[in-house]
Every structure is written in structure tokens, then in C-alpha cells.
Amino acid sequence: MDINLNELSLKELKDLQSQIAKAIATxxxxxxKETIAELEEMARARGFSLAELTGLPVGRKxxxxxxxxxxxxxxSDTWSGRGRKPRWFExxxxxxxxxxxxxx
Numbered sequence: 808m809d810i811n812l813n814e815l816s817l818k819e820l821k822d823l824q825s826q827i828a829k830a831i832a833t834x835x836x837x838x839x840k841e842t843i844a845e846l847e848e849m850a851r852a853r854g855f856s857l858a859e860l861t862g863l864p865v866g867r868k869x870x871x872x873x874x875x876x877x878x879x880x881x882x883s884d885t886w887s888g889r890g891r892k893p894r895w896f897e898x899x900x901x902x903x904x905x906x907x908x909x910x911x
Contacts, residue, residue: 876909
């Protein structure tokens with residue numbers, strides 16, 4: 808693959824640069840995933856998990872947050888108290904309800 812860089816316009820060079828950066832990033836990610844898979848297989852073959860050998864959690868996911876508040880108009884509509892306040896919560900507060908009154 809021979810590309811004469813001197814014949815490319817500035818836009819073409821910048822596009823090529825962007826494509827190269829993306830290719831490098833995806834290559835590194837792909838190689839990391841392949842290596843982790845190989846290490847997990849080696850550990851499994853010896854009766855261990857990779858997490859046991861390294862002491863680090865592998866692929867650990869956070870449990871979903873438990874609902875703390877319920878919509879007074881529709882009790883199936885809940886909110887955990889984390890993140891952005893839902894519209895129904897804001898509207899209820901503006902309507903005079905307290906956060907404590909909406910607690911589950």
C-alpha cells in the first residue's frame with residue numbers, strides 16, 4: 808500500500824490522520840481483549856479465575872440502584888435519588904409535595 812503523501816490535499820491528509828488514529832485505538836483495544844481472553848483461558852485450565860489470581864475484579868458491574876421515591880400520580884414510576892431529578896419529581900416539589908412524602 809503505497810500512498811504518495813505529497814499528492815494529497817490538506818483535507819485528505821487530515822482525514823487520513825483521523826482514520827489512522829481510530830485504527831490504532833481499535834487495534835489496541837482488540838489486542839487487550841484478546842490478551843485478557845487468553846489469560847482467562849489459561850487460568851481456567853488451571854482451575855482458577857483471572858480475578859482470583861490477580862485479586863482484581865474482572866468485568867464487575869454495579870448493581871442497579873434501589874428505588875427511593877415513587878411518583879404520586881403513578882406508583883410504578885420510581886426514582887433512586889441518583890442522577891438528574893425526573894420531571895414528575897420536580898413538578899411534585901413545585902406543587903408543594905415534599906421529597907419525604909414521595910419516599911417509598
